Amino acid sequence: MKVQDSSISGVLLIDKAQDMTSHDVVAIARRALNTKKIGHCGTLDPMATGLLMLVVGKATKLQDLLMCEDKVYEATMLLGVETDSQDAEGDVVATRPTDGVTPEAVREAFTRFAGAFEQVPPMVSAIKKNGVPLYKLARKGQVVEREPRPVKVLDYEVRRVELPEVDFTVHCSKGFYVRTYAHDIGQVLGCGAHLTALRRVRSGHFSVDGAMPVEFLKSAPREEVVKGLLSIEQIAAMRGVL
Known part of the structure; x- marks a missing residue:
């Protein structure tokens, strides 16, 4: 040894x-x-x-x-499909048509989540409720109330809109959930969405x-x-x- x-x-x-x-x-x-x-x-x-x-x-x-320190991510979201984890790892919980969604509407939805705002963490996360990680409760099929947390989007770019897919970059504060960001944008658009790809390209100065x-x-x-x-x-x- x-x-x-x-x-x-x-x-x-x-x-x-x-x-x-x-x-x-x-x-x-x-x-x-x-x-x-x-x-x-x-x-x-x-x-x-x-x-x-x-x-x-x-x-x-x-x-x-x-x-x-703040982070920068490159990501892809798929409109019209929601999952229980808010990303492609989860099970589909809802599907909705995207026929009425336009690239202009997508870009407008992103403007709703710029600067400082509050974000409700996903159930599939390591945040603890009464000492128990939320993901363990989610595995049992439990959904509990989560406290909104302050986050910030310092900058973003919608790089590609080829519906139902959207590529974007987001520069965000610590504690930010990019999959929740995608989910919430899907809610604003009325069709739902989930994250299909995520890459961290920067953390602070690195x-x-x-x-x-x-x-x-x-x-x-x-x-x-x-x-x-x-x-x-x-x-x-x-x-x-x-």
Whole structure:
């Protein structure tokens, strides 16, 4: 059995693949680096891809700080179909025609969710109600009241409207659910919607460009993975606090 190495520390920028959890990526990194003290900054759903920041060793003290930063996502939504999870992972709960929906109406609906507003978290989420994660209640078929939470859309772009599909980019605050954003826009349009693709491209000052693909993390020699670590000093400089 290998002895755990507790001497390394830093931040690893990973490009998460689809169909794996954020915890899966952490487990792969633990094996790759042969160290136990690793956390991640902001969960990505299994369906989602893109930037996942891993904090290693002493850098775990930066976890809360890095999680609080705003994010940028690229996404696709499908109009006319609602699911219980608000994304393609869930079961269909309603279908409605999109015949009366126009590209102009779609763009207008996006304007309703700009700036600061409140968002009701989805049932399929890790938020806890009386100490129990909502997703566990959802698995039992329970739906409970959720408190609206303040969020902010700093910027957005509707990149493609080819009904019933819509591609968009959203720059948002922490705690923002992009699938709920898609769901709520579908409600405004009167036809419903759910998220079919999601990619995190930026978190704070850090971009997915140049991030380590998770397949490389799985197979690369340990020394190559260690080379990819950003030091605490580098992180501070990139955030403009040095």
